[in-house]
Amino acid sequence: MKFTTVCFAGLMVLISMQYTNGEMFSVDITSDELVLIDPTSGNVCLVGSLQYDASDIDLAMYQGRLFGLNTQAGIRVDLLEINTASGAVMWYQQVSLNDNPVVHAEGLAADTEGLIIGFHQSGDLWLSSVMGNLGLNGAISNPVDYGGSVDFDGLTEQNDIFYFSDCELPTSATEVAFYSLNSLPHEILRYPLNQHVSNDLVVVGSHLFSLSDQMGELWSTNIETAEFEDSISLSRPGTYFGLAIPEPLSTTFLAMGALSLLAYTWRRKRR
Numbered sequence: 451m452k453f454t455t456v457c458f459a460g461l462m463v464l465i466s467m468q469y470t471n472g473e474m475f476s477v478d479i480t481s482d483e484l485v486l487i488d489p490t491s492g493n494v495c496l497v498g499s500l501q502y503d504a505s506d507i508d509l510a511m512y513q514g515r516l517f518g519l520n521t522q523a524g525i526r527v528d529l530l531e532i533n534t535a536s537g538a539v540m541w542y543q544q545v546s547l548n549d550n551p552v553v554h555a556e557g558l559a560a561d562t563e564g565l566i567i568g569f570h571q572s573g574d575l576w577l578s579s580v581m582g583n584l585g586l587n588g589a590i591s592n593p594v595d596y597g598g599s600v601d602f603d604g605l606t607e608q609n610d611i612f613y614f615s616d617c618e619l620p621t622s623a624t625e626v627a628f629y630s631l632n633s634l635p636h637e638i639l640r641y642p643l644n645q646h647v648s649n650d651l652v653v654v655g656s657h658l659f660s661l662s663d664q665m666g667e668l669w670s671t672n673i674e675t676a677e678f679e680d681s682i683s684l685s686r687p688g689t690y691f692g693l694a695i696p697e698p699l700s701t702t703f704l705a706m707g708a709l710s711l712l713a714y715t716w717r718r719k720r721r
Contacts, residue, residue: 478688484537494686498537509692512560519558543588557605568602603649652693
C-alpha cells in the first residue's frame with residue numbers, strides 16, 4: 451500500500467513537471483499533429499496525430515482541457531477537444547448560433563466562466579467581428595458585435611483582458627496589429643505583413659507570443675512597452691496554427707502529487 455501511494459504521488463509530480471517549463475501547444479496543419487513549442491529555444495516536440503483534418507485552428511485551455519476551433523471558411527466551424535497525452539481529437543461538434551451553422555470563426559479563448567469565440571455573423575465573410583460565449587455543445591450565446599472596427603483573427607485572455615490579432619484592418623491589409631480588449635479595443639503594436647503574419651497568440655505576463663504563419667517563427671512582443679522583443683525560429687518545419695499554455699492541467703496534477711506525498715508522510719508519522 452505504501453509503495454502504491456508513493457508511486458502515485460511520484461507519477462502526479464512527474465506529469466506536472468512535463469508541462470512546467472513554459473512550453474506551448476500548437477498544431478502543425480501540414481501533418482495534422484499536436485506539438486509542444488519551447489518559446490526560449492524554438493524546439494518543437496511532437497505529441498501525436500490529431501487523427502482529424504485541421505485547416506485553420508485556434509487553441510485554448512479551459513479547466514485543464516485543451517480545446518480547438520477549426521474553420522473551413524464558408525463551409526463549417528468545429529469545436530473539438532484534444533487529448534494532451536496522445537494528440538488525438540476526442541470529439542468534435544459543429545458550431546452554431548441560434549441553431550444556424552456558423553461558417554467562419556478564427557478566435558478561441560477561455561476566461562473563468564468558459565470558452566469565448568470570435569466569429570463571423572454577417573456581412574464580409576472574412577471579418578470575425580463578433581465575440582460570444584461558446585458551450586461545449588457548440589452553441590454560441592451572448593454575442594457582442596464590434597462591427598468593422600475589429601477582426602478577431604486570433605484571441606486569448608489574461609486577467610480578464612482579451613488580446614487579439616487583426617490581419618484584415620479596415621484601413622490597410624498590409625499590416626498585422628495586436629490589440630487588448632477590455633470594453634473597447636486598444637492597439638498595442640503593429641507589424642508589416644511582409645515581416646509577420648499571425649492569427650495565433652498567447653499572453654504570458656507582459657509577453658505576447660505570436661506565431662508567424664509564413665516564416666516558421668515565434669515572435670515575442672512586450673505589451674507594457676509596446677516593443678518587439680525577439681523572433682525565434684522553430685526547429686521543426688511545418689505550418690503551425692494555434693497556441694495554448696498547458697499550465698492549468700499541470701497545476702492540478704502538481705497539487706494531486708503534493709497531497710499524495712503529504713498523506714504518505716502523515717501516515718508514516720502516525721506509525
